Amino acid sequence: MVDRSRTLRITTHVLLVLGVLVIGFPIYYAFVAATLPLELATRVPMPLVPGDHLMDNVEQAWRRGDLGLQLFNSIVMALGITAGKIAISIISAFAIVYFRFPGRMLAFWIIFVTLMLPVEVRIVPTYEMAVNVFTPVNRLLEVLSVPVAIDPLGYTISMRLQWNILDSYFGLTLPLIASATATFLFRQFFLTIPDQLAEAAKIDGAGPLRFFWDVLLPMSRTNIAALAVILFVYGWNQYLWPLLITTDREMMTAVIGITRLMPSPDDAPEWNVAMAGALIVLIPPVIVVVLLQRWFVKGLVEEEK
Amino acid sequence: MAEVRLDRVRKSFGSFEAVKGVDVTIGDSEFLVVVGPSGCGKSTLLRLIAGLEELSGGDITISGRLVNDVEPKDRDIAMVFQNYALYPHMTVFDNMAYGLKIRRLPKAEIRERVGRAAAILQIESLLERQPRQLSGGQRQRVAMGRAIVRNPSVFLFDEPLSNLDAKLRVEMRVEIRKLHNTLKTTSVYVTHDQVEAMTLADRIVIMNGGIAEQIGTPLDLYERPSSAFVAGFIGSPPMNLVEGEIGQGAKSVVLAGGTELSLNSPLPQGWGGRSVTVGIRPERLRLDDSKADLAISLGVELIERHGADTVIHGVLPNRERGEVIVRLNETPTIAQTDRLNVKARTADIHLFDAETGKRLELEKAA
Amino acid sequence: MLKRVLFRNRWLPYALLFPQLLITLFFFIWPASQALVQSFYATDPFGLSSRFVGFAEYTRLLADPLYHNAVLRTLVFTFFTTSLALAAGLFLAVYADRVIRGQNTYRTLLIWPYAVAPAVAGVLWLFLFHPTYGALALVIRQTGVNWNPLLNGTHAMTLVIVASAWKQVSYNFVFFLAGLQAIPRSLIEAAAIDGASTFRRFWTIVFPLLSPTLFFLIVINVVYSFFETFGVIHAVTRGGPGGATTILVYKVYADGFVGLDIGSSAAQSVILMALVIGLTMFQFRYLERRVQYN
Numbered sequence: 019m020v021d022r023s024r025t026l027r028i029t030t031h032v033l034l035v036l037g038v039l040v041i042g043f044p045i046y047y048a049f050v051a052a053t054l055p056l057e058l059a060t061r062v063p064m065p066l067v068p069g070d071h072l073m074d075n076v077e078q079a080w081r082r083g084d085l086g087l088q089l090f091n092s093i094v095m096a097l098g099i100t101a102g103k104i105a106i107s108i109i110s111a112f113a114i115v116y117f118r119f120p121g122r123m124l125a126f127w128i129i130f131v132t133l134m135l136p137v138e139v140r141i142v143p144t145y146e147m148a149v150n151v152f153t154p155v156n157r158l159l160e161v162l163s164v165p166v167a168i169d170p171l172g173y174t175i176s177m178r179l180q181w182n183i184l185d186s187y188f189g190l191t192l193p194l195i196a197s198a199t200a201t202f203l204f205r206q207f208f209l210t211i212p213d214q215l216a217e218a219a220k221i222d223g224a225g226p227l228r229f230f231w232d233v234l235l236p237m238s239r240t241n242i243a244a245l246a247v248i249l250f251v252y253g254w255n256q257y258l259w260p261l262l263i264t265t266d267r268e269m270m271t272a273v274i275g276i277t278r279l280m281p282s283p284d285d286a287p288e289w290n291v292a293m294a295g296a297l298i299v300l301i302p303p304v305i306v307v308v309l310l311q312r313w314f315v316k317g318l319v320e321e322e323k
Numbered sequence: 324m325a326e327v328r329l330d331r332v333r334k335s336f337g338s339f340e341a342v343k344g345v346d347v348t349i350g351d352s353e354f355l356v357v358v359g360p361s362g363c364g365k366s367t368l369l370r371l372i373a374g375l376e377e378l379s380g381g382d383i384t385i386s387g388r389l390v391n392d393v394e395p396k397d398r399d400i401a402m403v404f405q406n407y408a409l410y411p412h413m414t415v416f417d418n419m420a421y422g423l424k425i426r427r428l429p430k431a432e433i434r435e436r437v438g439r440a441a442a443i444l445q446i447e448s449l450l451e452r453q454p455r456q457l458s459g460g461q462r463q464r465v466a467m468g469r470a471i472v473r474n475p476s477v478f479l480f481d482e483p484l485s486n487l488d489a490k491l492r493v494e495m496r497v498e499i500r501k502l503h504n505t506l507k508t509t510s511v512y513v514t515h516d517q518v519e520a521m522t523l524a525d526r527i528v529i530m531n532g533g534i535a536e537q538i539g540t541p542l543d544l545y546e547r548p549s550s551a552f553v554a555g556f557i558g559s560p561p562m563n564l565v566e567g568e569i570g571q572g573a574k575s576v577v578l579a580g581g582t583e584l585s586l587n588s589p590l591p592q593g594w595g596g597r598s599v600t601v602g603i604r605p606e607r608l609r610l611d612d613s614k615a616d617l618a619i620s621l622g623v624e625l626i627e628r629h630g631a632d633t634v635i636h637g638v639l640p641n642r643e644r645g646e647v648i649v650r651l652n653e654t655p656t657i658a659q660t661d662r663l664n665v666k667a668r669t670a671d672i673h674l675f676d677a678e679t680g681k682r683l684e685l686e687k688a689a
Numbered sequence: 690m691l692k693r694v695l696f697r698n699r700w701l702p703y704a705l706l707f708p709q710l711l712i713t714l715f716f717f718i719w720p721a722s723q724a725l726v727q728s729f730y731a732t733d734p735f736g737l738s739s740r741f742v743g744f745a746e747y748t749r750l751l752a753d754p755l756y757h758n759a760v761l762r763t764l765v766f767t768f769f770t771t772s773l774a775l776a777a778g779l780f781l782a783v784y785a786d787r788v789i790r791g792q793n794t795y796r797t798l799l800i801w802p803y804a805v806a807p808a809v810a811g812v813l814w815l816f817l818f819h820p821t822y823g824a825l826a827l828v829i830r831q832t833g834v835n836w837n838p839l840l841n842g843t844h845a846m847t848l849v850i851v852a853s854a855w856k857q858v859s860y861n862f863v864f865f866l867a868g869l870q871a872i873p874r875s876l877i878e879a880a881a882i883d884g885a886s887t888f889r890r891f892w893t894i895v896f897p898l899l900s901p902t903l904f905f906l907i908v909i910n911v912v913y914s915f916f917e918t919f920g921v922i923h924a925v926t927r928g929g930p931g932g933a934t935t936i937l938v939y940k941v942y943a944d945g946f947v948g949l950d951i952g953s954s955a956a957q958s959v960i961l962m963a964l965v966i967g968l969t970m971f972q973f974r975y976l977e978r979r980v981q982y983n
């Protein structure tokens with residue numbers, strides 16, 4: 019019996035270690051390549067022991083990919099999406115759970131359908147929105163044909179509002195900020211908070227905003243932390259949307275930028291530089307996930323409910 | 324001077340009427356207990372006083388001020404909840420101080436008031452802890468402390484002891500009453516536990532299905548229950564209620580199963596043959612082998628010996644459902660299989676109308 | 690479930706909802722309805738004129754062999770990506786669940802690929818599978834296969850499947866592990882006392898209890914394969930070679946932004962939307978039922 023369980027234990031560990039190695043191999047391989055000079059990195063087969071050119075390659079990647087700027091853009095985008103989503107979701111969940119008002123269910127459903135409309139299925143019209151955010155307003159004005167001013171000669175001057183968010187931080191973040199998932203998560207959480215807590219606060223003299231700020235927000239800390247990890251990764255890893263709306267190199271995000279470091283068939287096969295770049299780009303979200311693992315796992319698993 | 328007046332207070336949830344017109348005035352410094360079975364509308368009534376529910380009808384006045392449309396925070400009340408409702412992320416001190424902070428009291432005064440309340444409740448050593456580091460009894464004290472620091476004119480309690488274990492419940496019950504004797508704050512206390520009600524209350528409101536069945540002192544309710552419902556609710560073990568009939572000639576009561584109890588003083592003539600519910604408290608039954616007029620013969624089913632007293636579960640002859648409980652202060656030597664003769668005084672017999680459940684007044688009749 | 694305690698305020702709830710509703714209306718509802726509108730119009734590539742064509746775009750699309758091709762590729766891609774990612778995640782979770790000491794270490798070592806962007810995952814795996822320099826390509830070539838994902842469609846498909854699945858394993862692992870840990874030990878012990886073998890115990894007790902998690906993950910993985918893998922495809926194959934890795938979402942992008950065929954792209958968007966809506970509804974119906982069972 020003891021023998022059997024011991025064999026079982028060893029097999030388990032062996033299999034898990036194998037799994038870890040298989041899962042980790044692409045990164046290790048990339049890491050080794052990133053430490054090698056070009057001759058070694060392109061040798062077939064490539065050595066599997068790290069070399070000493072890591073700093074060179076990192077520097078090359080940093081300079082050529084303009085990673086300083088792009089990482090900054092990525093951070094702004096990821097943090098903007100994280101903060102924005104959490105902020106608007108938590109207050110809308112608060113409104114839906116703690117108030118009764120005409121149109122409540124309608125608002126709930128409008129938010130709910132966003133669950134079914136990932137950015138990928140509406141890229142062209144969303145892009146058009148980014149070209150001019152006021153498109154729907156203009157369309158509305160057209161339909162209502164509001165003459166803003168009529169000049170003496172009888173021409174109708176109509177008003178057109180224009181706000182282009184291409185190649186801007188607004189463009190990178192705003193369209194990705196609305197999220198049914200986060201709203202639902204907070205709604206679920208608020209529903210588990212006993213009614214008596216809000217009643218006690220009411221009797222203590224707290225109004226809705228005070229209750230939100232003093233009680234609900236501090237109580238949501240863990241949920242916020244969990245969500246923040248997930249949203250940071252989500253924001254950092256965005257690809258399609260930044261690809262569409264950034265043409266200016268100054269506004270490019272790191273994940274997009276890094277794919278441009280990949281050697282094309284005509285260039286020198288500088289995979290060592292490309293891999294150094296890839297590592298730089300994947301490290302920030304990986305660190306966030308690993309360090310905040312406890313919250314991150316909690317956040318993920320709660321999403322299911 | 325905090326007097327709380329409820330005037331035909333009603334509350335409906337949709338088509339369901341939870342409180343159907345309650346009239347009661349809670350005098351200054353009075354400790355009023357609202358008791359009744361689960362779902363009878365006690366909490367709703369309390370929440371109406373607190374302003375947590377909107378009235379569907381009637382008026383509520385606190386210290387002479389009509390508060391129908393006044394927000395809870397402006398009613399000068401404090402409430403203690405069954406689950407304590409402590410803010411989980413705040414220390415005990417902050418929990419107690421929160422209401423005072425919102426009211427922008429000076430820091431020094433807040434500290435002073437919290438300190439005083441903590442001293443009264445003996446929780447000074449807990450002030451820096453968080454609620455999750457406290458035991459149930461300690462949380463209960465903090466919840467009370469939060470109410471006390473505000474120094475309100477009315478305390479509202481919604482089953483504050485229900486989440487405690489039996490021993491602690493008895494201890495806290497005593498403390499709450501002592502506290503009231505010190506602070507003399509007008510209090511409304513909701514519970515489903517009649518023992519709590521009897522021991523705490525100056526007066527009791529007993530509710531049933533949204534209606535106040537009876538309002539009175541604990542002894543009123545005990546001695547002169549206004550209905551069979553009240554009779555069966557108050558007392559432990561509860562009053563024996565047996566179907567019966569007033570005998571022809573209105574000089575006796577015939578219990579289901581045939582036992583006839585003749586009464587010292589005759590009932591009104593017209594009552595002869597009337598169906599009634601006969602109530603006799605278990606502790607008012609005495610062992611009696613003399614075959615006296617008021618003797619009831621019981622088959623013994625179960626004997627519980629509590630030490631201080633003995634509770635005997637018996638059945639009337641020829642009747643399955645007519646259970647009669649006898650509570651004796653002595654420890655008689657009776658075997659399970661014995662038959663038993665018990666008797667009651669006429670004054671200890673309560674009669675209720677079989678249909679309406681309302682009390683039939685013997686004295687008045689006589 | 691409704692809260693009983695409510696705050697009363699005439700305008701505050703609207704103010705609180707305003708930011709989210711505004712963004713939702715502007716960037717979700719409006720674009721989605723525009724996609725619907727555009728799908729009924731044929732627009733010239735420069736967006737200068739458009740005319741109403743009814744369902745013409747849809748009929749054209751459904752008759753288009755290129756679209757059929759994309760549908761087929763998507764199904765193949767989704768099936769293999771999802772199966773691979775689920776199987777690997779479940780396998781690792783089952784073993785990690787057995788570990789008593791060191792479970793957190795394993796979790797840490799297995800969780801991080803979740804944080805890697807699909808596009809970056811694509812780049813890593815392209816290097817591994819690179820016909821000239823890739824370590825794995827070398828191994829494959831030694832088996833006699835003339836491995837070249839840059840030219841061979843099947844090889845390219847294999848590459849994007851592996852890269853996409855790799856990134857998703859962590860996610861599935863986390864959920865399966867949570868699901869496994871939620872199964873009461875006593876149940877498994879009872880089965881062990883009844884004499885069931887480890888293997889039997891897994892299939893007759895653990896697996897059925899895990900099925901809600903599995904179902905949830907299938908939906909999530911399908912949605913992932915459909916949409917989020919765009920980065921892998923765009924970074925690695927650009928839908929090639931010869932359309933071999935052009936999945937539906939890539940085609941929406943390619944037709945809309947490269948081919949500038951707005952009408953067709955819009956019609957494709959609408960079809961995809963219908964698909965997501967169907968999937969979401971399906972999942973909700975299922976979740977509801979599950980709640981009732983419990």
Ligand SMILES: Nc1ncnc2c1ncn2[C@@H]1O[C@H](COP(=O)(O)OP(=O)(O)O)[C@@H](O)[C@H]1O
Pocket residue numbers: 336339341359360361362363364365366367368693
């Ligand atoms: N917010 C509400 N909505 C609908 N029905 C309610 C609400 N609050 C209480 N009720 C109903 O009113 C009745 C009385 O409730 P309550 O006052 O809480 O009873 P209790 O005497 O047990 O405290 C119950 O039947 C309950 O279901």
Ligand SMILES: [Mg+2]
Pocket residue numbers: 365366367482
């Ligand atoms: Mg109650």
